[in-house]
Amino acid sequence: MSILYRSDAVRGRIWAEIFAAEAPELPFHIWPDTGDTAAVEYLIAWQPPVELLRSLSRLQVLFSIGAGVDQIGLEQVPDSVSIVRMVEPGLVSGMVEFATMAVLTLHRNVLDYHRYQRAGTWRQMEVIPAAKRRVGVMGLGVLGQAVLRALAPFGFALRGWSRTPKEVPGVTCYSGSGSLDAFLGGCDILICLLPLTDATRHILDSQLFRHLPQGASLVNVGRGGHLDQSALLDALDSGRLSAAVLDVCDPEPLPAGHPFWQHPSILLTPHIAGVTRPETAARIVLENIRRHRRGEPLRDVVDRSAGY
Ligand code: NAP
Numbered sequence: 152m153s154i155l156y157r158s159d160a161v162r163g164r165i166w167a168e169i170f171a172a173e174a175p176e177l178p179f180h181i182w183p184d185t186g187d188t189a190a191v192e193y194l195i196a197w198q199p200p201v202e203l204l205r206s207l208s209r210l211q212v213l214f215s216i217g218a219g220v221d222q223i224g225l226e227q228v229p230d231s232v233s234i235v236r237m238v239e240p241g242l243v244s245g246m247v248e249f250a251t252m253a254v255l256t257l258h259r260n261v262l263d264y265h266r267y268q269r270a271g272t273w274r275q276m277e278v279i280p281a282a283k284r285r286v287g288v289m290g291l292g293v294l295g296q297a298v299l300r301a302l303a304p305f306g307f308a309l310r311g312w313s314r315t316p317k318e319v320p321g322v323t324c325y326s327g328s329g330s331l332d333a334f335l336g337g338c339d340i341l342i343c344l345l346p347l348t349d350a351t352r353h354i355l356d357s358q359l360f361r362h363l364p365q366g367a368s369l370v371n372v373g374r375g376g377h378l379d380q381s382a383l384l385d386a387l388d389s390g391r392l393s394a395a396v397l398d399v400c401d402p403e404p405l406p407a408g409h410p411f412w413q414h415p416s417i418l419l420t421p422h423i424a425g426v427t428r429p430e431t432a433a434r435i436v437l438e439n440i441r442r443h444r445r446g447e448p449l450r451d452v453v454d455r456s457a458g459y
């Protein structure tokens with residue numbers, strides 16, 4: 152039995168140190184050192200190549216190094232292999248920090264003030280109280296709910312949208328495609344924290360933007376594939392939307408010369424909102440491996456039919 156890690160090698164060394172200290176009985180390899188491939192029962196990876204998956208004849212569990220699993224290609228993973236997504240406190244707190252920063256940036260017009268500063272213009276915009284700013288989160292999962300909890304103390308009017316009905320204290324909840332337009336109608340700031348699936352690809356399109364209040368703004372911390380890029384440019388240029396914070400793009404990195412790079416109403420970051428932290432994640436994965444070895448059900452297993 153062994154564990155194979157195939158992702159960032161520098162962070163991999165931290166994973167290896169934690170496994171060596173806390174589970175010396177479990178052999179831990181960092182790719183390209185696979186050890187005996189026939190012994191690998193657990194694979195920890197972001198985007199495992201299909202040849203690697205095929206070479207691991209006794210693989211039992213694939214741990215995604217990220218919360219999202221769209222990058223894996225679920226159909227390439229044998230049915231006998233369980234897929235587990237990343238749910239760990241380090242990633243959650245990073246996402247909470249980033250989403251809070253993005254909402255406050257939009258709420259307090261920071262992109263506008265940055266433009267005015269560069270133009271040497273002293274101009275005060277109306278300060279809108281948080282209670283009059285409506286923030287909506289698409290995706291009421293681990294990350295969406297953590298972000299809503301962090302935003303609550305500011306006093307924003309909060310709402311959320313999910314696939315199945317949810318109850319979240321202090322949040323007006325909507326579910327299903329039939330309630331999407333009603334949800335959108337009360338989102339001055341819209342945050343996308345959905346998984347990328349067949350049902351959510353390009354969900355951030357011109358039709359969705361038309362249902363937002365005039366001048367609303369967008370935070371995309373889901374996946375680049377959620378966004379119809381030209382629809383966003385049209386919406387910003389026509390004033391339907393006022394600004395966007397984009398942590399994810401398609402493709403990544405965004406090519407040189409892409410209009411997002413220089414757009415005055417877009418704040419672009421290179422997919423760093425919620426990053427898996429080895430110090431916290433390794434212990435969560437180790438606990439899940441121990442559960443599996445004891446014959447207990449794994450936590451955070453991906454529902455392949457739902458795609459997340
Ligand atoms: P999660 O716990 O699985 O939650 C996903 C949420 O999305 C659930 O509430 C789910 O509804 C909802 N959803 C899924 N499909 C939907 C649909 N068709 N219509 C409406 N709602 C739908 O996932 P998570 O851990 O919060 O992560 C969410 C996503 O964030 C990841 O998949 C990834 O794409 C992204 N992410 C980005 C970064 C970054 O750095 N930018 C970092 C981590 C994650 P139900 O509650 O009904 O199941």
Ligand code: GLV
Pocket residue numbers: 216217218219220237242425427
């Ligand atoms: C990062 O994008 C993740 O899915 O964890």
